[in-house]
Each structure stands twice: as structure tokens, then as C-alpha cells.
Amino acid sequence: MPKVYDFIAATPGNCYKLVSYNVNSLQAACKKGFKEYLSAENPDVICLQETKANQPMAFLVSKKQYPFQYWHCSKTKKGYAGTAVFSKIEPARVSYGLGASGLDTEGRVITLEFGTFHFVACYVPNAGEKLVRLARRVEWDVRMGEYLTELEATKPVVYAGDLNVAHHEIDLARPDTNRRSAGFTVEERDGFTALLGDGEHSRIDAFRKLHPEALAEGYTYFGYRANCREKSVGWRLDYFVVSRPLMDRVIDVIVRNECYGASDHVPIALYLEKADGDEAESAPASSDVCAPQIEAASAGGKDDSSGSSPGHD
Amino acid sequence: MPKVYDFIAATPGNCYKLVSYNVNSLQAACKKGFKEYLSAENPDVICLQETKANQPMAFLVSKKQYPFQYWHCSKTKKGYAGTAVFSKIEPARVSYGLGASGLDTEGRVITLEFGTFHFVACYVPNAGEKLVRLARRVEWDVRMGEYLTELEATKPVVYAGDLNVAHHEIDLARPDTNRRSAGFTVEERDGFTALLGDGEHSRIDAFRKLHPEALAEGYTYFGYRANCREKSVGWRLDYFVVSRPLMDRVIDVIVRNECYGASDHVPIALYLEKADGDEAESAPASSDVCAPQIEAASAGGKDDSSGSSPGHD
DNA sequence: CTTGATACG
DNA sequence: CGTAGCAAG
Numbered sequence: 170m171p172k173v174y175d176f177i178a179a180t181p182g183n184c185y186k187l188v189s190y191n192v193n194s195l196q197a198a199c200k201k202g203f204k205e206y207l208s209a210e211n212p213d214v215i216c217l218q219e220t221k222a223n224q225p226m227a228f229l230v231s232k233k234q235y236p237f238q239y240w241h242c243s244k245t246k247k248g249y250a251g252t253a254v255f256s257k258i259e260p261a262r263v264s265y266g267l268g269a270s271g272l273d274t275e276g277r278v279i280t281l282e283f284g285t286f287h288f289v290a291c292y293v294p295n296a297g298e299k300l301v302r303l304a305r306r307v308e309w310d311v312r313m314g315e316y317l318t319e320l321e322a323t324k325p326v327v328y329a330g331d332l333n334v335a336h337h338e339i340d341l342a343r344p345d346t347n348r349r350s351a352g353f354t355v356e357e358r359d360g361f362t363a364l365l366g367d368g369e370h371s372r373i374d375a376f377r378k379l380h381p382e383a384l385a386e387g388y389t390y391f392g393y394r395a396n397c398r399e400k401s402v403g404w405r406l407d408y409f410v411v412s413r414p415l416m417d418r419v420i421d422v423i424v425r426n427e428c429y430g431a432s433d434h435v436p437i438a439l440y441l442e443k444a445d446g447d448e449a450e451s452a453p454a455s456s457d458v459c460a461p462q463i464e465a466a467s468a469g470g471k472d473d474s475s476g477s478s479p480g481h482d
Numbered sequence: 483m484p485k486v487y488d489f490i491a492a493t494p495g496n497c498y499k500l501v502s503y504n505v506n507s508l509q510a511a512c513k514k515g516f517k518e519y520l521s522a523e524n525p526d527v528i529c530l531q532e533t534k535a536n537q538p539m540a541f542l543v544s545k546k547q548y549p550f551q552y553w554h555c556s557k558t559k560k561g562y563a564g565t566a567v568f569s570k571i572e573p574a575r576v577s578y579g580l581g582a583s584g585l586d587t588e589g590r591v592i593t594l595e596f597g598t599f600h601f602v603a604c605y606v607p608n609a610g611e612k613l614v615r616l617a618r619r620v621e622w623d624v625r626m627g628e629y630l631t632e633l634e635a636t637k638p639v640v641y642a643g644d645l646n647v648a649h650h651e652i653d654l655a656r657p658d659t660n661r662r663s664a665g666f667t668v669e670e671r672d673g674f675t676a677l678l679g680d681g682e683h684s685r686i687d688a689f690r691k692l693h694p695e696a697l698a699e700g701y702t703y704f705g706y707r708a709n710c711r712e713k714s715v716g717w718r719l720d721y722f723v724v725s726r727p728l729m730d731r732v733i734d735v736i737v738r739n740e741c742y743g744a745s746d747h748v749p750i751a752l753y754l755e756k757a758d759g760d761e762a763e764s765a766p767a768s769s770d771v772c773a774p775q776i777e778a779a780s781a782g783g784k785d786d787s788s789g790s791s792p793g794h795d
Numbered sequence: 796c797t798t799g800a801t802a803c804g
Numbered sequence: 805c806g807t808a809g810c811a812a813g
Contacts, residue, residue, distance in 0.1 A: 193813080194798055219813085221799065248799040249812075295813060351813085392813080393796035433797075433813085506804085507807055532804085534808065561808040562803075608804065664804085705804080706805035746804085746806080 170202030170430035174209030177425075184420055184440045185258070185447070188212040189290070189407055191331040191390070191434035194221040195253070199229055201431040208234075210425075212438060213257050216279070216290030218331040220251035230255055241265045241276040251276040252330075254290050258283060258448060269312045280320070284447040286415060287320045291330035296351035303356060306333075310360035317364070317372070317412075325412030327441070328372065331390075331434065332408045334361045336374065339384060340405040352406060365410065375409045375439060376422040387424055390434045398429055409439040418442040483515030483743035487522030490738075497733055497753045498571070498760075501525040502603070502720055504644040504703070504747035507534040508566070512542055514744040521547075523738075525751065526570050529592070529603030531644040533564035543568055554578045554589040564589040565643075567603050571596060571761060582625045593633070597760040599728060600633045604643035609664035616669060619646075623673035630677070630685065630725075638725030640754070641685065644703075644747065645721045647674045649687065652697060653718040665717060678723065688722045688752060689735040700737055703747045711742055722752040731755040 180186045188210060192198040195217060207215065207230065215235075220226070225240040232238070235255035243249045260281035266273030281288040291313070296303040313328075320326050334357045335341040347353040365372050376387060388403025397403060409422055420440035428435050493499045501523060505511040508530060520528065520543065528548075533539070538553040545551070548568035556562045573594035579586030594601040604626070609616040626641075633639050647670045651657040660666040678685050689700060701716025710716060722735055733753035741748050 197798065219798090223799095246800095246811090298812080393798095394813095395796080397796095510807065532807095559802090611803080706807095707804095708805085710805095 170206060171427050172205075174206070176427055177209050180211070180213070180440070181420075183443050185214065185443060186210075186212040187288070187327065187329065187409070187439045187441060188215040188436050189218070189329040189331070189409065189439075190215065190436035191218040191292070191407060191432060193219050193432040193434065195226060195229060196221070198431040203431045204229070206428055206431060206436070210436065210438065214281070214288060215255050215436075216288075216329055217253045217255075218250075218290075218292035218434075220253050220276075221248045222251050222253070223247055225253075239263050239265075239279050239281070241279045243275040245274045249275065250292055250294075252279050252290055252292050254279045254281060254288070256281065260288075267312050267316045269316075272309055272312055278316075282324070285444050286324050286412075287326045289317065289320065289326055289328045289330075291328065291332065293331060293333040295333050296354065296357060298351070300349065300351060300354065303351075303354065307356055307360060310357070310364060314364045314366075318370075321370070321412055325415040326372070326410075327412075327415065327439070328410040329408065329439070331406055332361065332410075333406055334358060335404045335406060336361050336377070340387065342385065342388070342402045342404070352404060369413065371413050372410050373413055373416045375411050375416065375419050376405070376424070376437070378416065379419070379422055383424075386426060388426075389424055389437055391429065393433050407434060407437050409437065415441075418444060483519060484740050485518075487519070489740055490522050493524070493526070493753070494733075496756050498527065498756060499523075499525040500601070500640065500642065500722070500752045500754060501528040501749050502531070502642040502644070502722065502752075503528065503749035504531040504605070504720060504745060506532050506745040506747065508539060508542060509534070511744040516744045517542070519741055519744060519749070523749065523751070527594070527601060528568050528749075529601075529642055530566045530568075531563075531603075531605035531747075533566050533589075534561045535564050535566070536560055538566075552576050552578075552592050552594070554592045556588040558587045562588065563605055563607075565592050565603055565605050567592050567594060567601070569594065573601075580625050580629045582629075585622055585625055591629075595637070598757050599637050599725075600639045602630065602633065602639055602641045602643075604641065604645065606644060606646040608646050609667065609670060611664070613662065613664060613667065616664075616667065620669055620673060623670070623677060627677045627679075631683075634683070634725055638728040639685070639723075640725075640728065640752070641723040642721065642752070644719055645674065645723075646719055647671060648717045648719060649674050649690070653700065655698065655701070655715045655717070665719060682726065684726050685723045686726055686729045688724050688729065688732050689718070689737070689750070691729065692732070692735055696737075699739060701739075702737055702750055704742065706746050720747060720750050722750065728754075731757060 222242050237256040237259055239254045241252045243251055260283055262282040264280045266278050277292045279290045294306050294309055296306045317326050317328060333352055335353050336358055338344040385401045387405045389405050389407035391398040391403045411419060418441050420442055423438045425436045535555050550569040550572055552567045554565045556564055573596055575595040577593045579591050590605045592603045607619050607622055609619045630639050630641055646665055648654040648666050649671055698714045700718045702718050702720035704711040704716045724732060731754050733755055736751045738749045
């Protein structure tokens with residue numbers, strides 16, 4: 170991690186800055202400069218993947234800087250996966266998981282409803298060494314597509330996180346040697362293509378849209394093994410995907426390449442133009458179907474509300 | 483570990499220097515100065531406990547300095563326990579274990595037969611947190627007493643190692659808070675008393691004999707927890723026990739207090755006066771009973787010869 | 796390579 | 805507190 174963060178420009182007054190960051194253990198990242206990064210970046214909303222937290226680590230980030238903090242921890246495997254979202258903006262609602270029993274035990278999804286959009290923070294399951302969990306991953310991708318569609322019935326979506334896929338050859342340094350590696354199988358790539366969809370109801374990979382020619386500048390992950398970072402052997406695994414109607418408001422997506430060191434991923438930032446209604450009280454979400462494990466928004470950790478399907482409680 | 487070892491006197495020409503050292507992982511100890519210590523100490527024979535080696539680590543210590551190297555590694559739990567002996571003197575025979583099925587799977591005993599004595603290098607099993615393995619430990623102590631008696635039928639014994647007991651109150655800093663702690667239970671203390679025995683056929687705790695008043699200077703173990711070393715909260719767990727007839731030849735036992743750092747134990751050194759017959763070819767051992775897993779002495783690792791009782795091969 | 800959890804000391 | 809080995813990425 171750098172010691173000075175002069176390269177981080179001030180957020181324009183007409184924008185929100187949203188950040189996604191796979192921290193590969195929040196505790197470890199804190200020892201390696203995460204807090205200094207967060208102070209310098211100072212986004213309006215930040216979502217973290219692989220916190221590896223077993224319960225909310227409230228002490229790590231000040232409630233003053235981020236009054237709204239949400240945690241989703243794995244209930245099955247300790248010290249595994251886990252997500253968190255810290256926000257300066259109060260969400261109208263927060264929910265945990267996909268509302269799909271069997272997919273909600275590892276703390277992978279937190280959804281915040283803001284005034285004009287849903288913010289879905291996600292850590293997509295890795296297909297595993299030798300693709301042992303590829304089937305489960307494919308199932309996940311399908312369910313996530315449905316979930317986003319459900320949300321889009323009310324508002325457009327910002328879908329952010331470590332999506333654990335390099336979509337195209339341009340998105341990783343070594344496509345040819347990774348055709349059957351987790352994150353670049355045809356199944357995962359097609360799954361992402363399907364999730365993006367096409368036409369009027371499609372979703373957009375905001376970084377690709379704005380930086381179509383980006384190569385290594387777009388990589389967000391550099392494995393610790395074999396000096397990948399120095400050799401620029403990276404993958405683009407972290408994304409902001411937005412519902413098409415929202416794309417007009419996306420000013421830019423930045424890959425914080427300089428911020429390598431606290432994790433094997435780097436943070437990515439999305440600048441989203443503010444719009445009327447953003448900080449207003451939101452209308453209540455409508456259908457049961459699109460509201461898994463809904464809670465009335467309130468500050469504080471929440472880590473035991475998922476795993477049940479809509480309609481089961 | 484110190485950087486200079488000026489405090490280590492040259493070994494007198496009429497003596498052997500034998501060393502025992504619980505290294506708490508030989509690999510880790512090597513990163514923390516073990517090799518430098520060994521070069522400076524330069525004993526004739528050194529026995530190590532808790533090597534945590536899964537196979538002979540021949541590369542760690544030069545065959546030139548120690549042409550005779552013997553390893554006894556745990557066969558059940560990986561990275562657990564394990565002993566080794568390095569010698570400049572060629573032993574007539576080497577054997578592994580106690581010849582007691584059930585006690586020989588963890589690589590805890592190596593016996594070298596020299597010209598005038600048997601050298602038994604041992605890592606006695608810890609009774610465990612909450613004394614969960616105290617019964618097994620008591621069984622061990624009994625069997626070890628028998629084993630030494632069997633050896634003594636031919637030659638006196640030097641029994642060295644981490645015996646995992648503080649014999650008397652003087653042997654640990656906090657006797658009163660450790661009456662039911664592993665290493666200071668009445669069962670373990672009585673077991674050691676019984677092993678020493680009395681009268682003509684007794685064995686002698688050489689350090690106690692020569693330094694009866696020693697307090698903290700005698701401690702050989704300082705747990706890593708709670709700054710035990712700085713507070714001198716230690717235990718004397720490492721011993722040289724000699725068959726009574728050998729005590730006349732024991733010039734001194736030194737606890738190398740300065741050598742803390744490569745391990746949570748410190749090395750101990752015994753100076754043994756040379757005698758006629760020491761480096762001569764030894765007479766063949768006689769009875770089956772006292773010869774578990776005997777091999778003809780030869781340089782090189784040996785890690786799969788124990789676990790069978792005498793007479794089974 | 797790095798993390799966390801576990802067993803053991 | 806520190807080591808090893810494991811699973812995971």
C-alpha cells in the first residue's frame with residue numbers, strides 16, 4: 170500500500186463514490202494499511218469481500234465516518250468468505266443473501282436500498298481448485314440473475330463486488346493457460362454474459378463500457394504466488410455492473426492499481442452522479458419475491474438473518 | 483540466541499560433551515540461530531527433542547561435523563514430537579523406541595550404544611492440557627524404567643532429554659499454581675522418583691547432584707506465553723540422568739541459560755570423563771529383552787524401524 | 796504466497 | 805505465544 174494517496178481526487182459534489190474491495194481478511198488488511206486507504210479514499214459507500222470475519226468487527230471502522238455498517242458472515246465455515254458494507258448514506262432497507270436456501274450460508278450478499286437504486290454487494294463463490302464447486306457456482310450465477318431482475322422491478326441496480334470471473338480474454342494476462350481455471354471457464358464467462366443480458370433490460374459492465382481498451386490497468390487481482398504483481402500477471406475479477414438505465418449516471422470507474430498490498434485484490438471505485446430522490450425516504454419495496462430477509466434499515470451488524478427463503482418467515 | 487558464544491568453554495581433551503536440546507521444531511530453530519549455536523557448542527553428541535520433522539533433515543547439519551545422524555520421526559501425527567541424535571563418535575548400535583507397541587509411534591526415543599555406556603535420548607510425552615494423556619504418561623514412565631534396567635544389564639546408561647517433569651518444588655518458579663499442571667502432577671513427580679530409584683541400582687539426576695541449590699539457573703524451559711523468560715518463570719524439564727556407576731565420570735552439567743531464543747527450551751550440556759573402552763568396538767548386546775529394534779550402527783536417517791516389540795523381527 | 800482454524804505445547 | 809498442517813484462494 171502507498172503511504173501517500175495524493176492520486177485520489179476529491180469526490181465531486183454532484184457524485185457519490187462507491188467502492189468495492191476484496192480485502193482477503195479485513196483483520197490482515199488493517200495491519201497492512203486498509204484503514205489509511207479508507208481514510209484517504211473516503212467513499213460514500215464501500216463494500217468488502219472476504220472479510221473472513223466471524224462476527225461484526227465494529228471496532229475496525231469508526232461509526233462516525235460510517236454510521237451505517239452491515240456485516241454478513243459465513244455461518245458454516247469459520248474464517249471464510251464474508252462481506253460488509255459501510256455507508257455514509259442511510260439505506261431505506263438492508264437485506265442479506267439471495268433468498269435461496271443453500272446459497273445463503275456463507276455471507277456473500279448484502280443489499281442496500283437507496284433512494285434511486287439498489288446496491289448489491291457480492292462475493293461470488295469461487296469454482297474451486299479443479300473446479301470442484303463449478304456446479305454450485307453456475308447455480309449461483311443463475312440465481313443472482315433472477316435476484317437482480319426481482320430488484321429491478323422497483324429500482325435499477327448497482328451490482329458490485331468480486332464476481333470471480335474474468336469475462337473476456339482481455340480481462341486476464343494469461344487466457345490460454347487458464348481455460349479450465351476457476352474464474353475463466355466457459356461456464357463462468359457465459360454465466361456472466363447471461364447475467365449482463367442484452368437489449369433494453371440488459372446490465373452493463375461499467376468499467377468495460379468506459380475503458381474498452383484497458384488491459385493490465387483493469388486487473389483487480391494479482392495472486393500472491395509466483396510474483397504475479399511484479400509481472401503484471403493479473404485478472405479483472407471485481408466489477409461494477411449497473412442496470413442499463415443507471416449507466417447515464419456513471420461518471421467513471423477507477424481501478425486503484427496503486428493500492429496493492431493490503432490484499433491480493435485492489436479496490437475499484439465508481440463515481441455515480443447524484444439524482445433527485447437519492448437521499449429521500451424510499452417507497453417500500455413491494456413483492457415478497459424480491460425481498461429476501463428484509464430488515465428495516467438501522468445501523469449495526471447483522472449476521473444471522475439469512476438462509477431462509479422468502480415466505481419462510 | 484546470543485551472537486557471540488564466548489561463554490562456551492572449550493571441551494577438555496579428557497571429556498566428552500553431550501548435549502540435550504528441545505528445539506521446538508528444528509526447522510524454526512535453524513532460522514533463529516540453532517546452527518550457530520551448534521557450531522559454537524560443538525558437542526561430541528547432541529540429542530534433539532521436538533524436531534517436528536517428518537523425515538530426516540539431513541541437509542540441516544553437516545555430515546562432516548556429525549557423520550553419525552539418527553532420526554526418529556512420528557509416524558502417526560505429522561509435524562509432531564520427533565527426536566534426533568547427531569554424533570561424532572560412531573555408536574556400536576542404534577535402536578529406536580522402547581520396544582513397547584503403542585508407545586513407539588511418535589518418534590520419542592533413540593538409543594545409541596557407545597563403548598562404555600548406553601545413551602538414551604528421549605522426549606517424554608506431555609500429559610496434556612487438563613491432563614488428558616496423564617494415564618498414557620504414567621504408563622510411559624513405567625516402561626522407560628524397565629527399559630533402562632534392561633540396558634543396564636550390559637552397561638550403565640546416560641538418559642537424556644526433555645523428561646517433561648519438574649521433579650521438586652525447586653525445579654519450577656510457581657509450584658503452588660501448578661500442582662495439577664502437566665509436568666508437576668504428583669503422578670509425574672512420583673514416576674520420576676521411581677525411575678531414579680534408590681540404593682546401589684539407582685540413577686542420578688546429575689544436575690541436581692552437582693548443583694543442589696540451583697533455582698532459576700536450572701530452569702530449562704520458559705513458555706512463550708506471558709513473558710515467562712523475562713520474568714524468570716521457568717521449569718526444569720530437561721535432564722541428564724545417569725546410572726549410579728557413571729556418576730563418578732560426570733564432571734559437570736551446564737544449563738545454557740544464555741542460549742534462549744531459538745526455542746522455548748535452552749540446551750543442557752554434560753561433561754563426561756572419558757574412560758578406557760569408550761571408542762572401542764563394543765561387545766554385542768546380549769538378551770533379546772534389552773534390544774528393541776536393534777540395527778547395526780551406520781550413518782544415516784532411520785525413521786521406520788519402530789513400533790514392533792522385541793522378538794517380532 | 797497468504798489467510799484463518801485447529802492441535803499441541 | 806508459537807509451531808505445524810490443513811483448507812481455501
